Amino acid sequence: MRIVGALWFRNLKIFARNRVQLVFTIIMPFFFLYVFSAVFKTPGIDDPVNFMLAGITITTVFQTALTIASSTIDDIVSGFMKEVLVSPVKRIQIAAGQLLSAATISTLQGIIILIIGYFIGLQFSNLITPFLAIISMVAVGLVFSGLGLFLAALVKNSQTFQIVGAAITMPLTFLSGAYLPLSLLPSILKGFAYFNPMTYTTAFFRTIILEKTSLTAEQLVKNELAFKIGNFIITPPISMLIVLIFGVIFMMLATIVFTKVDFSKINRSNSKENDIFQ
Amino acid sequence: MNNIIEVKDFVKKYGNFTAVDHVSFEVEEGSVFSFLGPNGAGKSTTINTLCTIFDKTSGTLLIDGKDVTHKKDEVRSVIGVVFQDPTLDNKMTVYENMKMHCYFYNVPKGEIEQRIDFALGIVDLKEWKKSMVSSLSGGMKRRVEIARSLLHYPKVLFLDEPTTGLDPQTRAHIWDYIVKLQKEKNITIFLTTHYMDEAEISNKGAIMDAGKIVALDTPHGLTKQYTRDKAHIRTTDMLGLETKLMERGFHYKKREEYYSVVVDDLPALMDLISERKETITELEIKKGTLNDVFLEITGKDIRE
Numbered sequence: 195m196r197i198v199g200a201l202w203f204r205n206l207k208i209f210a211r212n213r214v215q216l217v218f219t220i221i222m223p224f225f226f227l228y229v230f231s232a233v234f235k236t237p238g239i240d241d242p243v244n245f246m247l248a249g250i251t252i253t254t255v256f257q258t259a260l261t262i263a264s265s266t267i268d269d270i271v272s273g274f275m276k277e278v279l280v281s282p283v284k285r286i287q288i289a290a291g292q293l294l295s296a297a298t299i300s301t302l303q304g305i306i307i308l309i310i311g312y313f314i315g316l317q318f319s320n321l322i323t324p325f326l327a328i329i330s331m332v333a334v335g336l337v338f339s340g341l342g343l344f345l346a347a348l349v350k351n352s353q354t355f356q357i358v359g360a361a362i363t364m365p366l367t368f369l370s371g372a373y374l375p376l377s378l379l380p381s382i383l384k385g386f387a388y389f390n391p392m393t394y395t396t397a398f399f400r401t402i403i404l405e406k407t408s409l410t411a412e413q414l415v416k417n418e419l420a421f422k423i424g425n426f427i428i429t430p431p432i433s434m435l436i437v438l439i440f441g442v443i444f445m446m447l448a449t450i451v452f453t454k455v456d457f458s459k460i461n462r463s464n465s466k467e468n469d470i471f472q
Numbered sequence: 473m474n475n476i477i478e479v480k481d482f483v484k485k486y487g488n489f490t491a492v493d494h495v496s497f498e499v500e501e502g503s504v505f506s507f508l509g510p511n512g513a514g515k516s517t518t519i520n521t522l523c524t525i526f527d528k529t530s531g532t533l534l535i536d537g538k539d540v541t542h543k544k545d546e547v548r549s550v551i552g553v554v555f556q557d558p559t560l561d562n563k564m565t566v567y568e569n570m571k572m573h574c575y576f577y578n579v580p581k582g583e584i585e586q587r588i589d590f591a592l593g594i595v596d597l598k599e600w601k602k603s604m605v606s607s608l609s610g611g612m613k614r615r616v617e618i619a620r621s622l623l624h625y626p627k628v629l630f631l632d633e634p635t636t637g638l639d640p641q642t643r644a645h646i647w648d649y650i651v652k653l654q655k656e657k658n659i660t661i662f663l664t665t666h667y668m669d670e671a672e673i674s675n676k677g678a679i680m681d682a683g684k685i686v687a688l689d690t691p692h693g694l695t696k697q698y699t700r701d702k703a704h705i706r707t708t709d710m711l712g713l714e715t716k717l718m719e720r721g722f723h724y725k726k727r728e729e730y731y732s733v734v735v736d737d738l739p740a741l742m743d744l745i746s747e748r749k750e751t752i753t754e755l756e757i758k759k760g761t762l763n764d765v766f767l768e769i770t771g772k773d774i775r776e
Contacts, residue, residue, distance in 0.1 A: 200575045208563045273559035280523050281576040282548045 197283055201291025202298070205265065209299055219258070219299075223307040226250045227314070230373065241404055247311040248403035249372035251304045251327075252334060252396055257363050258300035259335040263342025264355045266292055270455075271352070285453045292343055293445070297335030304331040319405060326402045330434075334395055337437060340444030347451040365390075371418055372396045388423060391440040394433035397421070401430040476501040476628055476660045477522065482531035484517050491517045493683040494531070499676070501627075502658040504650075506671040506691075508762070509680035510770055515664055516632070518680070522662070523553050523630055536627055549577060552621030552629045556636060558613055560620075562606040566597065569605060570620050577624035591619040595649050611642035618649060628660045629653075636666060647673065668763040677762065681770045691762055698768045699760020701735040705745070706754035713751070716744055730754070 210216060230246050269275050278288055308316065308327065318324060345362070349355050368374060369383055370392035376384055387393045401407060401419045411427045414420035421428045428436070477499035484492040492514040499505040509515045520526045522533060524544045533540045540547050561569050567588065574584045592598045595615035605613065614634065621629060631650070635643040651673065654661050663674065671677050672691050679687040679694075687694055706729060707713045713731060717724050722741070723734040735741055735757065745752060 197575050200572060204561075204564065204568070204572060207568075211563065268563075269561075272562055273555070273557050274561045276555055276557070277559040277573070278576065279525060280548055280551070280553045281573075282545045282578070283576045 197287045198290045198294065201288060202294045205262075205291065205295030206298060208265070209262070209295070219303055220306060223250065223254055223303070223310065226254070227307075227310065243311070243315040244317070244404050245400065247307065247316050248400040249396060251307045251311075251331070251403070252399040253367050253370070253372045253392070254307060255300040255304040255331050255334050256338045256392060256395065257367070258303050259296045259338040260342040260345075260359060260363060262296040262299050263292060263339040264346040264352070264359065266343060266346045266452075267350060267352050267355055270350060286449055289343060289449050289452045293336055293339045293448070296339030296342060297332055300335040300339070301328065301331040304328075304335075323402060323405055327399070330399050330402055333441070334399070334437070337391070337395075337441035337444060340441060340448045344444055344448040344451055347448065347455050350455070366392045369393070370396045375418055376421075377418065388421065391437055393421075394428070394436045394440075397428075398430040398433040398437065474501055475499060476536055477505075477662065478532070478534040479518075479522075480532040482518070482521070482533055483529045484514070484521060484526065485529045490683055492521075495680075495683075495685050497678055497685060497688060499628075499660060499662060501660055502654070503675040504654055504661045504663065504673060506674040506677040507662065507664045507680065508668075508671055508677060508766060509664075513680040513770075514683040515680050519630060519632055519662070519664060523551060524548055549624065550627045552624065552626035554614075554617050554621050554629070554631045554634050556632045558617065560605045560613055560617060563604075565602055565604055566592070566608070566616055567601045569616065570623060573620050573623050579624055587623050591622045594622065594653065595619045611638050611646070614638060614642075614646060615649070618646065622653070622657075622659075625657075626659065628662055631661060631663045631665075633665055634663070635670065643667070643670075668761060668766065671762050679766060679769055686769050687765070694762060694765045695760040697765075699764040701760060702758045703733045703735050703741060704730050704754075704756040704758060705733060705752060706730045707748070707751045708753060709748070709751040713748060716748070720744060732758075 227247075227250065230250060275288075278285070305328065308324070341362075342359075345358055346355055349358055365386070369379070369387045369390050371387065372392065376387055376393070379387060397419050401414070404417075404419070406414070406417065406419060407430070409417070409419070411420060411429060414429060415422050415427060419430060420433075475498040477497075479498070480496045482492055482495045483490065495514075495518065507515050507519065517526065521528050522535065522540060524540050524547055527541055535547050536550050538546045538550075561572065564572070570588045570591065571584060574587065579587060588601075589598065592601060595618055597612065597615055597619065600608065600612065600616075605616065608616065618631075618634070634650070635646055638646070647670065650661060653659055661674075663671070665671055674691060676689065677687075677691055677694060678685050687698065689697065704727075705713065710731075714724075714726065717731065717733065720740060722744075723736070725732045733741065745755065
């Protein structure tokens with residue numbers, strides 16, 4: 195446990211030390227808020243500020259978690275993982291430290307957005323809502339850092355990860371209903387959206403932020419907080435369950451791949467180039 | 473003295489290719505053991521298997537009496553490894569790197585600070601404790617790595633080409649630290665190097681070629697067995713010396729400005745030299761080096 199804690203703290207420190215990254219992590223949500231402020235004024239949505247903020251917050255948590263988990267690649271390339279390899283540390287401990295720190299950073303970012311949101315009109319009537327929101331963000335952070343770690347351990351190269359990461363976050367974000375209502379999508383894409391873990395993540399997180407846990411199923415479907423597939427209605431609690439199942443799958447994949455990676459054979463061409471100048 | 477490392481009939485195959493072929497050797501506790509061989513001889517495979525990174529195909533490898541395949545974690549806690557490529561965490565300070573290592577090896581909490589100071593003291597880097605690793609020079613990073621590998625008091629320290637790419641002065645310093653360590657802490661040092669002069673300080677050396685150990689002895693024993701001393705003689709009377717050398721059956725070679733004579737029979741050579749002392753301008757006895765041994769055995773230069 196001490197090792198997981200130390201690794202978690204190390205990753206947070208490294209994140210905080212990278213000033214540019216830190217500044218942009220804080221600034222980025224402002225861009226989203228600015229761009230989507232136009233949507234806030236759209237008539238027809240109840241409580242437009244909460245509606246949009248929920249989407250922005252949860253997609254940011256998702257994207258940050260996925261990206262931060264990829265810092266594992268830097269560790270592999272820098273040789274740090276090789277040190278771990280000959281020490282009595284279990285690889286699962288390394289993976290746990292990585293996942294927890296990615297979830298922490300993404301949750302903090304989500305909290306920043308919610309705080310900014312407070313100044314532009316985000317309001318909760320129930321005191322428990324912020325806590326539920328934070329717990330959900332941690333969970334979502336863990337789920338998608340699992341996906342991030344899985345991809346990172348699979349591609350083992352920062353550049354490749356950027357491409358793969360973008361190729362995954364874009365469709366997952368825009369086919370989730372977070373920014374664009376699913377009802378606007380053509381039916382083929384809607385079909386895709388039902389296989390997207392982010393669709394369910396957005397739905398249950400939005401339900402929490404909009405404090406609409408007490409609505410009837412029909413009302414939820416109308417508000418796009420629940421989905422009717424055939425005769426079956428996926429309510430927010432079921433959405434949450436689906437996300438958690440995805441999470442378990444991602445975590446398992448991540449740990450399996452991460453414990454199997456042969457770190458001693460990683461192509462370290464970047465560091466070899468630097469040798470010329472030594 | 474008991475053996476801290478014991479390797480018996482170690483075989484490692486990659487598909488049909490046999491990288492290491494029935495290798496056996498022992499390393500005494502507290503000694504410096506150097507492992508030499510051209511690239512591709514199987515020495516990295518052997519070292520990686522001893523360090524628990526690779527799995528063997530067959531044979532027995534024991535470190536401190538523990539099997540490296542079946543008791544990986546126990547073996548890992550008694551070995552320290554300094555790899556050829558740097559493995560420091562560049563984004564952290566020297567101190568943070570060392571502390572993380574202490575966590576990895578379960579160093580008792582109360583001892584961490586004191587051990588870090590001690591290890592940094594050995595490599596003279598105490599005043600760099602708070603610096604970012606990325607700001608250190610190549611030689612300093614190596615020293616940090618050596619210091620770090622000592623934090624958990626390993627019984628065996630594996631050094632895989634610890635001084636490659638460093639300037640001669642830094643190399644000499646690092647060797648001072650290593651020898652100091654071995655003497656003070658009685659740590660067994662298992663070393664691979666490309667610099668043959670570095671291997672001379674070891675108590676025993678093994679030369680590996682094509683997956684087999686072809687020679688195993690003390691550096692002195694190796695040079696004695698595989699090389700012969702040569703006398704380089706410069707003279708004002710080249711022809712006169714050559715005639716005498718031929719007459720008395722010496723093995724010699726004529727170089728541009730001197731004769732290189734194999735010293736098989738030292739008294740006979742001394743007689744010849746004293747007879748011709750007026751004409752001899754320079755005499756130099758060349759001892760055989762490990763590099764010569766290496767060339768003799770493998771037919772390859774080690775730097776290849």
